[in-house]
Amino acid sequence: MYNITKTRGMCVENKKSSDISSEEHTLFIKHIPERRKSLDRANKVYQIESKYRHFTVHIGKFKEFKRGLHAVLNELRSASRDDILELRINSGGGLVNEGKQFYNLIQEKFYGRTIAFLDNHAYSMGALMFCMAKRRVIYPYSDIMFHNYSSGFSGKGGEIRSRVKHKDKILMKFFRQIVVKEGFLTPVEFENMLIGQDYWMDAKEMCKRKIATHVVYKGKQIKAKKYLKILTNSVDGGKKKRKKEKVKYSSPSDSKA
Numbered sequence: 293m294y295n296i297t298k299t300r301g302m303c304v305e306n307k308k309s310s311d312i313s314s315e316e317h318t319l320f321i322k323h324i325p326e327r328r329k330s331l332d333r334a335n336k337v338y339q340i341e342s343k344y345r346h347f348t349v350h351i352g353k354f355k356e357f358k359r360g361l362h363a364v365l366n367e368l369r370s371a372s373r374d375d376i377l378e379l380r381i382n383s384g385g386g387l388v389n390e391g392k393q394f395y396n397l398i399q400e401k402f403y404g405r406t407i408a409f410l411d412n413h414a415y416s417m418g419a420l421m422f423c424m425a426k427r428r429v430i431y432p433y434s435d436i437m438f439h440n441y442s443s444g445f446s447g448k449g450g451e452i453r454s455r456v457k458h459k460d461k462i463l464m465k466f467f468r469q470i471v472v473k474e475g476f477l478t479p480v481e482f483e484n485m486l487i488g489q490d491y492w493m494d495a496k497e498m499c500k501r502k503i504a505t506h507v508v509y510k511g512k513q514i515k516a517k518k519y520l521k522i523l524t525n526s527v528d529g530g531k532k533k534r535k536k537e538k539v540k541y542s543s544p545s546d547s548k549a
Contacts, residue, residue, distance in 0.1 A: 312367045316352035316386075319364050321345055344374040351379055354386025354417045361393060368397055377402040379425060380409050385416025388441055388463060395466075398424055410434040410504070416441075423470050423503065429513060430504040432495050438471060439490040476503050496523055 312319045327341040347368055368377070377398065398406050408425030415437040422428060422436065441463055445452045464486070471477045477491065485491065498504040499516035507519040514522075 312363050314356050314359055314361050314364050316354070316356060317361070317364055318350040319367060320348045320350075321367075322348070342374050344376065345371065346376050346378065347371065348378040348380060351381045351383050351418065351421060353383060354388075354390040356387075356390060361390060365393060365397060369401060371401045375402070375405070377406045378409070379406065379421065380411050381414045381418055381422050382411055383414055383418030383421065385418050388417055388466075391417040391421055392466065394421060395424055395470075409508075410436065410498075413437075415439075420467070420470050423474065423476060427506065428504050429506045429508060430495055430498055431508050434498070434504075435492065435494050436498060436503065437490060437492045438477060438485060440486050440488070441467075474502075476501055496520065 312321075322345065324344050324346055326343040329339040329341065331337045331339055349364065349368075371377070379394075404426050406425040407427045407429065408422045410422050410428070410430040412431060412433065413435050414422045416439060419436045419438050443456075443459065445455050447455070468482065472479060472482045477485065481489070481491065493501070493503070495504070495507065499507065499520050502516065504516045506513045506515055509519055509522070
């Protein structure tokens with residue numbers, strides 16, 4: 293049930309995605325063998341990096357109506373303490389309960405060892421999913437959107453009131469934990485979000501708010517702070533160039549004696 297590929301002397305096993313994928317999410321696994329790094333070749337002193345698995349999940353909509361997430365979550369829960377989880381997010385959102393299942397998984401199995409790539413948009417639950425990761429990588433044209441949840445209930449009046457109050461209390465605590473405690477939205481912005489304000493952000497805004505920790509730029513992953521400096525220098529350089537061209541191409545009638 294495995295495809296085996298050799299890459300730079302390493303044997304990497306990729307389990308067939310059809311066996312462990314859901315309707316909207318696809319899971320791939322790489323087995324990274326033990327590595328030895330020489331610290332003192334003469335005395336045969338080495339630093340040993342343990343073997344581990346690199347799980348990659350491509351995230352789509354959070355709307356698993358047929359198969360659910362059973363196969364994907366079951367496979368991910370087999371992770372050891374050295375394994376890494378990579379999330380590739382391109383999601384318009386969906387059911388919060390499914391997103392909470394991933395949150396529980398990260399807390400249980402991949403705490404501090406989760407990398408998320410915003411490839412290329414993350415709205416609603418997708419935005420919260422991106423914020424769950426320790427390392428959060430974006431691209432120059434990635435975008436994100438935060439807003440309040442939407443829901444609907446049926447039943448007797450008293451039951452509906454109790455359920456709405458209960459669910460709202462839990463979800464508000466969940467949202468606040470992810471976006472306010474980490475400083476991605478201010479308390480005031482969060483309160484505005486609860487009454488209908490949507491927050492749309494591009495790459496620059498995500499870097500400023502530290503929602504993004506890194507940016508893929510010209511083939512490399514650079515820190516968000518460095519990317520902001522590049523954007524600032526690019527704008528300043530453009531202004532100076534336009535000012536220079538304006539002076540260079542000004543007509544004699546524009547000159548004053």
